Amino acid sequence: xxxxTEPTAIEGVIRKAMENGGxxxxxxxxxxxxxxxxxxxxxxxxxxxxxxxxxxxxxxxLNPSLVNALTPRISSIASEWVNKLKELGQVxxxxxxxxxxxxSNLNLYTMENIVALTHGKRFxxxxxxxxxxxxxxxxxxAVEDTVARLTEAIIxxxxxxxxxxxxxxxxxxxxxxxxxxxxxxxxxxxTSTPLQPTTDGIQNLGAAYAxxxxxxxxxxxxxxAIDVGAVVAGVDTTSAVLMTVLYELAVNPSIQxxxxxxxxxxxxxxxxxxxxxxHNQFKKMQILxxxxxxxxxxxxxxxxxxxxxxxxxxxxxYHIPKNTEMILFNYGVNRDEKYFENPLQVSPHRFxxxxxxxxxxxxxxxxxxxxxxxxxxVAMAEVYMMVANLVYEYRLQCNEKDYxxxxxxxxxxxxxxxxxxxxxxxxK
Numbered sequence: 118x119x120x121x122t123e124p125t126a127i128e129g130v131i132r133k134a135m136e137n138g139g140x141x142x143x144x145x146x147x148x149x150x151x152x153x154x155x156x157x158x159x160x161x162x163x164x165x166x167x168x169x170x171x172x173x174x175x176x177x178x179l180n181p182s183l184v185n186a187l188t189p190r191i192s193s194i195a196s197e198w199v200n201k202l203k204e205l206g207q208v209x210x211x212x213x214x215x216x217x218x219x220x221s222n223l224n225l226y227t228m229e230n231i232v233a234l235t236h237g238k239r240f241x242x243x244x245x246x247x248x249x250x251x252x253x254x255x256x257x258x259a260v261e262d263t264v265a266r267l268t269e270a271i272i273x274x275x276x277x278x279x280x281x282x283x284x285x286x287x288x289x290x291x292x293x294x295x296x297x298x299x300x301x302x303x304x305x306x307x308t309s310t311p312l313q314p315t316t317d318g319i320q321n322l323g324a325a326y327a328x329x330x331x332x333x334x335x336x337x338x339x340x341x342a343i344d345v346g347a348v349v350a351g352v353d354t355t356s357a358v359l360m361t362v363l364y365e366l367a368v369n370p371s372i373q374x375x376x377x378x379x380x381x382x383x384x385x386x387x388x389x390x391x392x393x394x395x396h397n398q399f400k401k402m403q404i405l406x407x408x409x410x411x412x413x414x415x416x417x418x419x420x421x422x423x424x425x426x427x428x429x430x431x432x433x434x435y436h437i438p439k440n441t442e443m444i445l446f447n448y449g450v451n452r453d454e455k456y457f458e459n460p461l462q463v464s465p466h467r468f469x470x471x472x473x474x475x476x477x478x479x480x481x482x483x484x485x486x487x488x489x490x491x492x493x494x495v496a497m498a499e500v501y502m503m504v505a506n507l508v509y510e511y512r513l514q515c516n517e518k519d520y521x522x523x524x525x526x527x528x529x530x531x532x533x534x535x536x537x538x539x540x541x542x543x544x545k
């Protein structure tokens with residue numbers, strides 16, 4: 118195993134992986150579960166040929182025009198979640214609202230989005246006055262467990278299950294299968310909770326890649342693999358990113374006010390309810406975009422990317438034999454003063470200067486190259502719309518000036534009784 122913490126070297130590894138099909142490390146355990154249970158290969162596979170076959174379908178999620186058209190739908194769901202905040206949380210004596218289970222409540226938002234965006238269906242998880250179905254609570258818990266265990270597997274190997282049964286593999290398989298089967302039920306409209314179709318007339322991403330599949334001769338199993346993968350991968354990851362962004366808002370009140378003023382100015386509102394945000398309006402919210410970018414730079418949900426190369430290579434003058442695990446430690450790079458001035462300080466103006474050219478390989482927010490996350494545009498749109506709607510309605514306050522990141526799995530702020538975020542309604 119080789120750990121790389123220099124942007125130029127990281128770029129070299131990723132480019133080498135793109136030349137010869139290098140893959141992410143630790144994904145073999147997903148392939149083992151896939152084979153053991155006769156499932157279709159998903160994007161999270163170590164099998165390069167299987168991955169290469171279905172990746173073009175997933176690239177639909179990166180289509181700017183399709184994702185941009187979905188901005189109002191995402192804004193609508195964000196607005197619903199903000200309006201449901203009092204139901205989800207506990208009202209304190211001072212009138213502020215606390216969400217002890219903030220991560221789980223954010224999962225409701227991200228899950229409602231991913232199902233609405235890919236399938237054009239609504240559970241109503243963010244609808245005020247509507248109860249959260251037990252099956253959805255079980256699903257989001259299974260997804261969290263799946264993502265956490267996958268990260269453990271990537272870091273720790275966990276290859277012993279190939280020779281003897283292990284509890285880790287059994288529990289991982291159980292969570293993965295529950296997540297897979299429930300996502301499949303969503304696709305087939307077989308959930309216990311009836312799903313309602315969206316009525317905004319916006320095309321669904323799922324319909325787009327289904328049409329592409331039909332045109333290019335992909336099988337139903339190929340479509341299912343992408344479909345299920347989008348639902349499973351798009352919930353816990355985005356809520357982890359949102360946790361960090363909300364905590365950075367809470368510990369930076371001056372940035373909050375900047376964002377609030379920008380939203381008011383762009384949307385031309387002050388006291389009335391915030392209208393749905395269209396993409397042409399969002400494009401003008403530069404402070405919002407830069408703030409989110411820098412918050413994720415400081416505290417990335419994924420501390421590292423990884424590649425295993427299929428041929429020998431050279432990194433910073435060192436010979437690296439093929440099949441060596443390469444750990445691209447973006448967390449270390451993102452907090453290194455050599456690449457970022459005052460790295461522990463989040464500033465939406467870090468990228469304002471004309472000479473503020475940031476090496477993209479020093480900020481692997483969603484990975485780079487062929488194996489980068491295909492859902493990154495959708496995920497970022499969800500984060501942007503939540504922040505815009507939230508800062509317009511609430512001030513976020515925290516008694517502590519910083520936060521500790523926790524795992525295992527994805528990194529996000531550790532919630533304690535002392536550092537809970539208090540949501541304070543703005544007076545209009």
